[in-house]
Amino acid sequence: MNYFVYFIQAVLHCWIVGLVVSSVSGNQVWPVPYNRVDRRPDVDPFCQALYPFCPTGDRDGRIPVMTDSDIISVFRLQTPVWEFKYGDVMGKFHIMHDAIGFGSVKTGTNFTMEWYELFQLGNCTFPHERAGMSAPFWCNQGAACLYEGIDDIHWKQNGTLEKIGEISGEMFNEMARWVQEDNATGVYYETWTVKSDAGPNATTWFESYDCSQFVHRTYKKLLDMGAELSSQTPTYYTKIYLYSGEPVHLGNDSIFQQSSMKDLATDIKKFYHSFRSHQSVIEMIESLLEAFEKMVLEKTFYFYYNSEYWKLPMKYPYIKIIYEEIPLP
Ligand SMILES: *[C@@H]1O[C@H](CO)[C@@H](O)[C@H](O)[C@H]1NC(C)=O
Numbered sequence: 001m002n003y004f005v006y007f008i009q010a011v012l013h014c015w016i017v018g019l020v021v022s023s024v025s026g027n028q029v030w031p032v033p034y035n036r037v038d039r040r041p042d043v044d045p046f047c048q049a050l051y052p053f054c055p056t057g058d059r060d061g062r063i064p065v066m067t068d069s070d071i072i073s074v075f076r077l078q079t080p081v082w083e084f085k086y087g088d089v090m091g092k093f094h095i096m097h098d099a100i101g102f103g104s105v106k107t108g109t110n111f112t113m114e115w116y117e118l119f120q121l122g123n124c125t126f127p128h129e130r131a132g133m134s135a136p137f138w139c140n141q142g143a144a145c146l147y148e149g150i151d152d153i154h155w156k157q158n159g160t161l162e163k164i165g166e167i168s169g170e171m172f173n174e175m176a177r178w179v180q181e182d183n184a185t186g187v188y189y190e191t192w193t194v195k196s197d198a199g200p201n202a203t204t205w206f207e208s209y210d211c212s213q214f215v216h217r218t219y220k221k222l223l224d225m226g227a228e229l230s231s232q233t234p235t236y237y238t239k240i241y242l243y244s245g246e247p248v249h250l251g252n253d254s255i256f257q258q259s260s261m262k263d264l265a266t267d268i269k270k271f272y273h274s275f276r277s278h279q280s281v282i283e284m285i286e287s288l289l290e291a292f293e294k295m296v297l298e299k300t301f302y303f304y305y306n307s308e309y310w311k312l313p314m315k316y317p318y319i320k321i322i323y324e325e326i327p328l329p
């Protein structure tokens with residue numbers, strides 16, 4: 001039952017990070033490198049956000065330019081996910097959302113910067129069945145959002161608001177250019193980290209791509225530019241793991257067009273049918289129970305990464321959410 005609880009938590013939201021050493025077996029490099037695109041594709045109108053993405057951010061994603069000589073405080077921000085709906089329950093389970101704050105000494109204005117799903121976690125984790133379309137359909141983009149203001153109470157009360165350093169206005173501007181490029185090329189959210197086992201020497205097959213990964217990439221960028229950042233408190237992040245033997249590459253949407261792959265196509269669709277989008281939490285929990293059972297019984301997870309499908313031969317403990325310490329880069 002414990003793992004089921006982990007599983008439910010997994011589906012209720014966000015995040016993490018991993019410092020990973022690549023390994024190679026055959027021609028395959030592990031973890032599989034995350035594919036960047038040349039530019040962010042338009043979102044299909046089928047994907048409709050229940051909550052608008054980045055409602056108070058600049059419509060064109062512009063980041064304000066700071067005076068080069070300005071001094072900008074950098075804040076580490078963390079808050080329990082969905083606390084506005086479920087009190088601090090998610091905080092107790094340590095499902096946390098991470099962001100970065102900036103405050104200009106010169107102008108007194110401050111900003112919050114975060115990276116999250118355009119259509120919420122469920123849509124980034126499971127696809128839709130669409131009439132007239134043979135392949136599962138994903139609404140899985142994520143993006144960076146920068147908006148004016150830091151809501152101190154929101155972050156501080158049940159989470160973290162900690163100043164971790166100062167950078168120059170010039171560094172901020174350089175970081176802003178990097179954020180825009182990162183935002184244009186890393187566009188698909190990936191919920192799961194997939195590993196060979198739960199031990200310390202496990203092979204990482206796939207790394208997640210989520211809010212805390214963005215926060216870590218940004219810290220790393222700032223440190224590479226010469227910034228000094230340090231936290232007085234340990235920095236913990238939530239990681240959502242799947243455990244499996246060596247993944248088997250299956251292919252892209254062409255699986256669903258070729259008659260020779262009909263059985264595989266049917267199997268993948270059947271697998272994701274259990275995860276179809278849900279209007280109510282109860283419905284979602286019901287089908288998760290069903291899916292989890294299937295994972296334990298059939299030991300198969302059809303995993304989607306870089307717009308391709310992989311078969312994961314699942315192993316105990318199957319799924320885990322771990323709130324683990326990952327130091328600043
Ligand atoms: C997920 O995507 C579906 C299909 O576009 C949409 O109807 C639904 O509102 C989305 N869910 C959320 C929470 O945004």
Ligand SMILES: *[C@@H]1O[C@H](CO)[C@@H](O)[C@H](O)[C@H]1NC(C)=O
Binds near residue numbers: 061143144179184
């Ligand atoms: C990132 O891309 C999204 C989607 O195009 C856009 O809404 C957002 O403003 C961009 N963010 C930044 C900081 O450029």
Ligand SMILES: *[C@@H]1O[C@H](CO)[C@@H](O)[C@H](O)[C@H]1NC(C)=O
Binds near residue numbers: 108110149152161
């Ligand atoms: C951000 O600015 C607001 C409005 O001036 C202020 O209330 C808040 O304390 C500031 N937060 C931080 C972390 O500087």
Ligand SMILES: *[C@@H]1O[C@H](CO)[C@@H](O)[C@H](O)[C@H]1NC(C)=O
Binds near residue numbers: 083089153155
């Ligand atoms: C913090 O948690 C308490 C207790 O669950 C809750 O009443 C309060 O609204 C939370 N505060 C914020 C800012 O989320």
Ligand SMILES: *[C@@H]1O[C@H](CO)[C@@H](O)[C@H](O)[C@H]1NC(C)=O
Binds near residue numbers: 199200201
């Ligand atoms: C992990 O690898 C190290 C170095 O190869 C080895 O000393 C250690 O025993 C391994 N730990 C486990 C749990 O396999």
Ligand SMILES: *[C@@H]1O[C@H](CO)[C@@H](O)[C@H](O)[C@H]1NC(C)=O
Binds near residue numbers: 251252253254
């Ligand atoms: C999908 O895979 C097939 C077969 O490997 C390849 O020919 C095709 O170009 C791929 N399509 C896309 C959109 O990447």
